[in-house]
Amino acid sequence: EVQLVESGGGLVKPGGSLRVSCAASGFSFSDAWMNWVRQAPGKGLEWVGRIKSITDGGTVDYAAPVKGRFTISREDSKKTLFLQMNSLQSEDTAVYYCMAEDKYWGQGTLVTVSS
Amino acid sequence: DVVMTQSPLSLPVTLGQPASISCRSSQSLVYSDGVTYLNWFQQRPGQSPRRLIYKLSNRDSGVPDRFSGSGSGADFTLTISRVEAEDLGVYYCMQGTHWPITFGQGTRLEIK
DSSP: OOEEEEEOOEEEOTTOOEEEEEEEESSOGGGOOEEEEEEOTTOOEEEEEEEOOGGGTOOEEEOTTTTTTEEEEEEGGGTEEEEEEOSOOGGGOEEEEEEETTTEEOOOEEEEEOO | OOOEEEEOSEEEEOTTSOEEEEEEESSOOBOTTSOBOEEEEEEOTTSOOEEEEETTTEEOTTOOTTEEEEEETTEEEEEESSOOGGGOEEEEEEEOSSSSOEEOOOEEEEEO
C-alpha cells in the first residue's frame, strides 16, 4: 500500500523558515517524480514545485510565487522528500501536500504564517 | 502559464442523475509524444485529493466505472453517469503537459 506521510508543519512568524518532510513507502521512491502542492484555507490546489528522479536528472522546478524562497530536495536512501521554506509570508499559509507521480497524495501538513 | 478554467464552479445534483464538469485550457494539452496529460482529482470534505482519471480518459484502479473522462485538445469533460452520495466534494482538473503544472479552480458537487 502506498503511503505518504507529511510532517513538520506549524506556526511560524512572517519572514521565518520551516522545513516540512514527506516519508514515502509502498512504491519505488527513487524512481518517482515528487511534487509539493499546497491548498490555502478554503481555496483550491496550487502546485509548488517538483523534483525529478535522480535517474532522470534530479531537476527541480518551482512555481513563480515560491521560486528563490523554497527549496525541494530528496533523500532516496530514506525515502523522504523535503520542502525548505524561507522568507515565509502570510500568503504561504496552507496545507502542504506531497504528491507522487501525479497520483498519490499524503494527508498534508498545515503551515500557518502569522505574527 | 496554462490557465485551466472549470465550469460550473458549483453543481447541484440529484442523486441517481448524471453530472458533467467542463475544463478548458488556454492552449492545447497534447504533448509532443501525442499524449494528453490531463488528470481529474476528487477531494471529499476533509480529505486529501484522490486521482480519478489520468491521461485524459484512463480510470485509476478502484475508481467506479460511473466516472469517465473525455475531450481533446483544450476542451475536456468529467462525466458521472449516476451520482451517488459518496461523490460529493470538489473536483479539479490538472494539466501536466506544460510547465508549470496548473489546476482548475475546482467544481463543488453538492446535493440539490
